[in-house]
Amino acid sequence: MTTVGIIGAGSWGTALATVLAGKGCPVRIYDVDEQHLRRMESSRENTDYLPGVALNSNISFAYSHEEALKGADVVLFSAPAQHFRSAAEAAKPYVTPDMLIVNVAKGIERGTHKRLSQIAAEFFDMNNYVVLSGPSHAEEVGRRMPTTVAVASENPEAELKIQDLFMTDRFRVYTTEDVVGVELGGALKNIIALGAGIADGMGFGDNAKAALMTRGLAEIMRLGEKLGAQRETLSGLAGVGDLIVTCTSMHSRNRRCGLLIGEGMAPEDAVREVGMVVEGMFTAEAAYELAKEAGVEMPITDAIYHVSRGEMSASEAIEMLMGREKKHEQA
Ligand SMILES: NC(=O)c1ccc[n+]([C@@H]2O[C@H](COP(=O)([O-])OP(=O)(O)OC[C@H]3O[C@@H](n4cnc5c(N)ncnc54)[C@H](O)[C@@H]3O)[C@@H](O)[C@H]2O)c1
Incomplete structure (x- = not known):
C-alpha cells in the first residue's frame, strides 16, 4: 500500500x-x-x-x-x-x-x-x-x-x-x-468567484453571474494562453469546471467572501469572517501585476483587485465594467 x-x-x-x-x-x-x-x-x-x-x-x-x-x-x-x-x-x-x-x-x-x-x-x-x-x-x-x-x-x-x-x-x-493550464485554471477562477460573490451580495441576478463567468473565462484564457496554457485545459475540469463550481456554490469561501464585500463589509473583515484561506484575495494581486507585465487586458481581474484592496467600491467596479467601450465578443 x-x-x-x-x-x-x-x-x-x-x-x-x-x-x-x-x-x-x-x-x-x-x-x-x-x-x-x-x-x-x-x-x-x-x-x-x-x-x-x-x-x-x-x-x-x-x-x-x-x-x-x-x-x-x-x-x-x-x-x-x-x-x-x-x-x-x-x-x-x-x-x-x-x-x-x-x-x-x-x-x-x-x-x-x-x-x-x-x-x-x-x-x-x-x-x-x-x-x-x-x-x-x-x-x-x-x-x-x-x-x-x-x-x-x-x-x-x-x-x-x-x-x-x-x-x-x-x-x-x-x-x-498541461501543468501550466491546470495551475492557472485553478488559481485564476478564484478571482472570478470573488466577483460572483460580490454580484450576489449586491443583489444582482443570474445574468450578472453568467456574464462574470463567461467574460471571466475569456480573460483567464487570454492570460493563460500568453503564459503557455492550452485552451483545451482551460475549457476542461481545471478551468471551466472549477470556475462553475466556485462561482455557484455555497461551499466556495471565495464566493462567500465576495458576498460579504458585496453586502458592504470591508474586505479585510470579510476575509476574517470567512475564517479559512481566501486564495482569490492574494491571487487577484498576483494576476493583476502579471497581466500588466504580460500586456494582457483583464478588466474583471483589475476591478476585483481594486475592490479587494478597498480602493474601489463594488458599485464603482460595476460602473467601470459596464461602462467600458463597446467591443467585439472575440476581440
Ligand atoms: N477546501 C477545498 O475545497 C479545496 C479544494 C481544492 C483545492 N483547495 C486548495 O487547497 C489549498 C488549501 O486549502 P484548504 O481549504 O485546505 O485551506 P484551510 O484554510 O482549510 O487550511 C489550511 C491549513 O494549512 C495549514 N498551513 C498553513 N501553512 C502551512 C505550512 N507551511 N505547512 C503546513 N501546514 C500549513 C493551516 O494551519 C491550515 O490548517 C488552497 O490552495 C486551496 O485553494 C481547497
Whole structure:
C-alpha cells in the first residue's frame, strides 16, 4: 500500500486524506498549527475546517515533517498557496529522490508571480512533481460525493501513478500534460468567484453571474494562453469546471467572501469572517501585476483587485465594467 505524508491539515488536505485512507493507504498528516492537529487527533475529526467527517484509523498525525515523511512514497502538499514555499523548504530535507510530490494548492505567489510548480522547481526534481486540481469542494469529497479532477505532470509516468493512487468509485481522476493550464485554471477562477460573490451580495441576478463567468473565462484564457496554457485545459475540469463550481456554490469561501464585500463589509473583515484561506484575495494581486507585465487586458481581474484592496467600491467596479467601450465578443 502506498504511504502518503500530507503537509497541511486544512479542509482539502483532510478530505484527500479520507479518500486515500478509505482505499487502505496509511496516511500521516502534519500541520504547522500543532494545537489544531492535537484537536483533530483527539476528536478524530477536523472540527476547525471539515466538521462532520470522521477520520478512519488509517489516518495518523505527525508533529514534524520528518515524522510525516519518513518512509512515505508520496508527499502531498495541501498548505495554502502563499505558504507553499515555506512548506516545501521545510519538507525538502525529508523528501527522497523516489518520492512523488503532489501539490493541490491553487494560487500564484505574491511578489514573484510564480506558479506553484515554478516554486517547486527551486526545491524538487520536477520529474516527481504532479499538480492535482479541478471542481472539488472538500465538504463534498469528505462525504464521498462524486467528484472529478485533473492531474498534470511533466512526467507521464508520475501522473499515471497519481491517477491510480487517487481513483475511487467516487473520485475520478483525468490526466493531462498541461501543468501550466491546470495551475492557472485553478488559481485564476478564484478571482472570478470573488466577483460572483460580490454580484450576489449586491443583489444582482443570474445574468450578472453568467456574464462574470463567461467574460471571466475569456480573460483567464487570454492570460493563460500568453503564459503557455492550452485552451483545451482551460475549457476542461481545471478551468471551466472549477470556475462553475466556485462561482455557484455555497461551499466556495471565495464566493462567500465576495458576498460579504458585496453586502458592504470591508474586505479585510470579510476575509476574517470567512475564517479559512481566501486564495482569490492574494491571487487577484498576483494576476493583476502579471497581466500588466504580460500586456494582457483583464478588466474583471483589475476591478476585483481594486475592490479587494478597498480602493474601489463594488458599485464603482460595476460602473467601470459596464461602462467600458463597446467591443467585439472575440476581440
Ligand atoms: N477546501 C477545498 O475545497 C479545496 C479544494 C481544492 C483545492 N483547495 C486548495 O487547497 C489549498 C488549501 O486549502 P484548504 O481549504 O485546505 O485551506 P484551510 O484554510 O482549510 O487550511 C489550511 C491549513 O494549512 C495549514 N498551513 C498553513 N501553512 C502551512 C505550512 N507551511 N505547512 C503546513 N501546514 C500549513 C493551516 O494551519 C491550515 O490548517 C488552497 O490552495 C486551496 O485553494 C481547497
